[in-house]
Amino acid sequence: MNTVASEYSSEVQSTPIEHSFNPYSDNGGTILGIAGEDFAVLAGDTRHTTDYSINSRYEPKVFDVGDNIIMSANGFAADGEALLKRFKNSLKWYHFDNNEKKLSMSAAARNIQQLLYGKRFFPYYVHTIIAGLDEDGKGSVFSFDPVGSYEREQCRAGGAAASLIMPFLDNQVNFKNQYVPGTDGKEKRHIKFLTVDEVVRLVRDAFTSATERHIHVGDGLEILIVTKDGVRKEFYELKRD
Amino acid sequence: MAGLSFDNYQRNQFLTSKNSAQPKATSTGTTIVGVKFEGGVLIAADTRSTQGPIVADKNCAKLHRISPRIWCAGAGTAADTEAVTALIGSNIELHSLSTRRQPRVVTALQMLKQHLFEYQGHIGAYLIVAGVDPTGPHLMSVQAHGSTDVGYYLSLGSGSLAAMAVLESRWREGLTKDEAVSLAADAIEAGIWNDLGSGSNVDVCVMEVGKDAAYLRNYRTPNVREPKQQSYKFARGTTAVLKESIINVCDIEEQEVEIQA
Amino acid sequence: MNHDPFSWGRPSDETYGAYDTKIAQAPAFPKMNTTQPIVTGTSVISMKYNNGVIIAADNLGSYGSLLRFTNVERLIPVGNSTVVGISGDISDMQHIEDLLEEMKTENNYDNSYVDDEEALKPSYVFEYLATVMYNRRSKMNPLWNAIIVAGMEDKKPFLRYVNLLGVTYSSPTLATGFGAHLALPLMRRVVDREDDIEKTTLEVAENTILESMKILYYRDARSSRKFSMAIIDNDQGLILKKGLQVENMSWEFAKNIRGYGTQKV
Numbered sequence: 001m002n003t004v005a006s007e008y009s010s011e012v013q014s015t016p017i018e019h020s021f022n023p024y025s026d027n028g029g030t031i032l033g034i035a036g037e038d039f040a041v042l043a044g045d046t047r048h049t050t051d052y053s054i055n056s057r058y059e060p061k062v063f064d065v066g067d068n069i070i071m072s073a074n075g076f077a078a079d080g081e082a083l084l085k086r087f088k089n090s091l092k093w094y095h096f097d098n099n100e101k102k103l104s105m106s107a108a109a110r111n112i113q114q115l116l117y118g119k120r121f122f123p124y125y126v127h128t129i130i131a132g133l134d135e136d137g138k139g140s141v142f143s144f145d146p147v148g149s150y151e152r153e154q155c156r157a158g159g160a161a162a163s164l165i166m167p168f169l170d171n172q173v174n175f176k177n178q179y180v181p182g183t184d185g186k187e188k189r190h191i192k193f194l195t196v197d198e199v200v201r202l203v204r205d206a207f208t209s210a211t212e213r214h215i216h217v218g219d220g221l222e223i224l225i226v227t228k229d230g231v232r233k234e235f236y237e238l239k240r241d
Numbered sequence: 242m243a244g245l246s247f248d249n250y251q252r253n254q255f256l257t258s259k260n261s262a263q264p265k266a267t268s269t270g271t272t273i274v275g276v277k278f279e280g281g282v283l284i285a286a287d288t289r290s291t292q293g294p295i296v297a298d299k300n301c302a303k304l305h306r307i308s309p310r311i312w313c314a315g316a317g318t319a320a321d322t323e324a325v326t327a328l329i330g331s332n333i334e335l336h337s338l339s340t341r342r343q344p345r346v347v348t349a350l351q352m353l354k355q356h357l358f359e360y361q362g363h364i365g366a367y368l369i370v371a372g373v374d375p376t377g378p379h380l381m382s383v384q385a386h387g388s389t390d391v392g393y394y395l396s397l398g399s400g401s402l403a404a405m406a407v408l409e410s411r412w413r414e415g416l417t418k419d420e421a422v423s424l425a426a427d428a429i430e431a432g433i434w435n436d437l438g439s440g441s442n443v444d445v446c447v448m449e450v451g452k453d454a455a456y457l458r459n460y461r462t463p464n465v466r467e468p469k470q471q472s473y474k475f476a477r478g479t480t481a482v483l484k485e486s487i488i489n490v491c492d493i494e495e496q497e498v499e500i501q502a
Numbered sequence: 503m504n505h506d507p508f509s510w511g512r513p514s515d516e517t518y519g520a521y522d523t524k525i526a527q528a529p530a531f532p533k534m535n536t537t538q539p540i541v542t543g544t545s546v547i548s549m550k551y552n553n554g555v556i557i558a559a560d561n562l563g564s565y566g567s568l569l570r571f572t573n574v575e576r577l578i579p580v581g582n583s584t585v586v587g588i589s590g591d592i593s594d595m596q597h598i599e600d601l602l603e604e605m606k607t608e609n610n611y612d613n614s615y616v617d618d619e620e621a622l623k624p625s626y627v628f629e630y631l632a633t634v635m636y637n638r639r640s641k642m643n644p645l646w647n648a649i650i651v652a653g654m655e656d657k658k659p660f661l662r663y664v665n666l667l668g669v670t671y672s673s674p675t676l677a678t679g680f681g682a683h684l685a686l687p688l689m690r691r692v693v694d695r696e697d698d699i700e701k702t703t704l705e706v707a708e709n710t711i712l713e714s715m716k717i718l719y720y721r722d723a724r725s726s727r728k729f730s731m732a733i734i735d736n737d738q739g740l741i742l743k744k745g746l747q748v749e750n751m752s753w754e755f756a757k758n759i760r761g762y763g764t765q766k767v
Contacts, residue, residue, distance in 0.1 A: 021537055023639050025667055048671045052270060052399050052437045053682050055663070056673040058696070078636055078668035122640075160294065178479050185481025201470035212466060213296045215270075215437040241289075241433045241440035241464045347764045354763070381763060389763045393755055402683035402721070409717045410688060414755055431687040434694075 024125050025050055027077035028216030029061060030159035032203060033129040034173060035139035037193035039227045040131035042070045042141075043203045044159075045211070045238060046220035048077065057219040057240060064231045066091055067103045069132040070224045074159035075146070076125035083124050086115050105132045109142040109150055116148035123147050127158035132226050139226075161210035161217045168209070172202055196225065204236060211238045245360065270438015272400025273303060273314035274408065274428045275369040275380045277393045278421035281449035282371045282378040284314040285425040287400065287433050288459070289440035296440070302458065304446050308333050308344040310454050311372030312446045316398035317385060318365035325366045329353050346372045346379035350389060358387030367397050373448045400432025400439040407431045422447060426461050433463070440464065539591035539646040541565050543576045544724045545681030546587035546650050547714055548661055549689045550674045550699045551707035554735035555659040557587045557652040558711050560718075562726035569726070575744070577730050578602060581622040582740050583654045585732040586631070589678040590647035590666070598631070598645065605630060624653030624660040628670075636668025648678035654734050659699070674699050680722040685714035704735065712749075719748045 028049035033042045048059040061080065062072040065088050073080035090111055094103055103111075108130060116124055128144040143156040155173045157165035170176040178189035194202070203223055210217045218241070223234045273286045286303035289296060305313045305326040311333070315322025329352045337344045350370050357364055362385045371380045382390045382397060394412045396404040407428040416424065422445060432439040443461040448454045541563045548557035563571030576595065578586045580602050588595040605627070610616050628651040638644050644666040653660045662672045674696060675689040692710045693702050711731060718725050727748045733741045760766055 021535065021639075021642060021644055023642060023644075023667065025669060027669060049437060050669070053686075054435065054437065055682075056671040057694075058673070059671045076667075076669075078639070078670070081670065082636060082668075172473075178475070179481045181476050181478025183481070185483050189479070205469050205471065208467065208469070212299065215291060215294050215296060215440070239464055239466070350763050391759055391762055393759075402680075403687040405721060406684045406687050406714075406717050407691075409720050410713055413752070431691070435687040435690065 024076050028160050029074055030157065030161040030210055030217050031062065031072045031074045031129055032157045032165060032206060033131045033141040034155040034199050035141045036196060036199055037139060038137055039196055039225060040133065040139035040141055041199055041203060041223055041225045042072055042129060042131040043221060043223040044072050044074065045207060045217050046222055047218045049216050060222055062222055062224050064224060068226055068231065069105065069108055069130055070226055070231060071130045073126040073128040075127055079124040080126045083115060083126060083128065087112055105134050105140050105142065112144060113148040113150055116144060116146065120147050129156055129158050133228065137228060161214040164210050164213060165206045168206055207238060269317065269399065270436065271303060271316040271398035272404050272429050272432025272436060272439040273316050273369050273398050274396045274404050274425050275314065275371045276421045276425045277378060277380050278416040278418055281373060281418060281447065282380045283421055283425055283445060283447040284312055284369055284371045285429045285443060285445045286314045287429050287439040288442040288444060290319060291438060299441050302444060304444050304456065306330065307349050310374065310448055311344055311346055311349055312448065312454060314369040315366060317367040321364045321366040322368065325353065325356065325364060343375050345374040345376060346370060346381065350381050350383065353383045354387045354389050357383060357385055362386040369395050369397055371448060373450050378448065378450055396428065400436035403431040403435040404428040418447065418449065430463065535643040536591065536646050541570060541592040543574060543589050543592055543595065544722055545677055545679040545685065545718055546576065546589045547677040547681040547685045547711065548587065548650050548652050549693055549707055549710065550659040550661055551702040551704055552700050553704060553737065554654055554733060555652045555661055556707050556711050556731065556733050557585050557650060558715055558729055558731040559587050560726045560729035563592050564724045572726060575730060577732050577742060579740060579742055580606065580627050583734060584622065584624040584627050585652050585734060585740065586627065587650045587652065588647050594645040594647050598647065601634065623655045624651055625655055627651055628662050632664045632668065632670050635664050635666065639666060639668050650676050650678060652734060654736055657736055681718060684717055684721055688714050688717065716748045716751060
């Protein structure tokens, strides 16, 4: 809308009044995936919100979908659930059609891209992360944007507090901005795989910190850990204010 | 003319229409309450301050002193609640000196509402004013547009519904001081747990007839952070010193001088 | 261009002659969806206790700020272990009642196991409603409601929420609308965590619900004194109490309040 230089122009409402139905909402929460040498974790807080209200203090959003793959779609909860349901269904059909063949991580990722891009012009409003082991048994994490662009990564945070957690991960998982002491910044700190215990400690500290500073994060932390032996769950309380 | 300048109003409106966002002020979320009891009145507040979904301050003070025995709990725009209480606080002090009388709650309330009404809601201060004066204990509230309210129990802010639910179910006439303090603190806690705009600790200020006001900062602290899982102390030298240079902005000359006693 | 909204997007009659609606099987009117609720029901509140679950809603149907209908039943029993509580648009609620009735009929038809292993369970009813709600929002034609499904399933209490967006969640205490702001804080003082459910008796839970309905009547301008409450108990089964009233209100102190500041008389 153009502003005309007249005495009354500033009183004109510059945004149109919304009359149509808004099919989206933000249900808060945050998720975090880290790949280790022979394991991967996917963690999420269990708080479910709309605006300034807590809908539930325990509504899990990280799921074991089978074939040693764990998945979470964080953002608009109804779309997240719909996407998860569609992927689980797709996995079932993959088993029917291919004699119970195990779905690989890369194939799962490509399939999820198709599901997301299929709604390119009415998107699933979610940040999706899957975690598992690749065909060589190495930990792997894939993350997706709402319309299906994806990438394999060492670690990724998604959802409400992603921007708070991601820099911490860059520094503590990929050792960004760290140098070997005494090398005058000529030698970067060498990357090494973290152990499960180290990763769980990082995840817990990331979530307690996000809880301190983001109002949509809190109540509980559920961590799913994938190893060659299967999927394991851990739960930790978070602050409830 | 003294007061706020609206010179940039039209410019800002234009910039907004051109899609550049307005700067956001801190803290709209809050829970504050006031409760009357036998022989006095008290106010209480949470201590979270927010900028959008981010917690700006985990232990801010929302209880402000207008005069030694008149205190005020503020919700709304943090800067406005602080500025308006400081201003009226000053004027109350001068008025008290000039009239040689103890400040009264109604005086503060009248000054606040006239000031806020003049600014037509642009000063985003929502206050619960309470205190004791020669006419007894008083509890009132003012809204940003200048309307006021009187009551035995009041709540304001984004957590006001949670707090009011507790007050409505447990307030009764003739509460003792201790009962009132615990009721008010419970009402604030309802806001802390159930409203995302409120959190951290409970501050209380008790004003009893014939006594000095008791400001109980961090009366309850139900949200102490657990220790972290590990230390994040970096090895010395992890951040490289890439370049070091010392610039002499002035020459230093030393000279011994004898001083005669 | 013809500016009549009923002719928007159509070739002008002057140039092309009258529009033939049969061409594209086009309707005579533009398609219209619900963009706002008309007659509405306010909060539904509910909580679990150690042997079941309670749900309550008042009997008012508001037409904006007009108290239009004063005898609306918003708790709908489905089978003998489920109650569906609905807030929001009343005409959409009645459509949902039709859907639930249809579901019962379908389940009953030619089914000799309907009284035991194939009886409708709360989770089935919920899954159906959640799917309907999400599909309608995805067609940009929502049912303007927030729904709570309460019941008993495998001797365990069931409680779950779904709204016009298809957003779903569970909690030991649930409420829609104003109830989420006024009643939930009170109910959570009794049952906040999963293990609080075991410590809460029917009597305590019932009193909490009654107290919450009182606070809602005090403070929600779109609420009424009359309400219904349903208890789904593991031993006593489904009990639907209609025509209850908010009691034990206190208005005594109000008469002592004078004016809004300096007034004394």
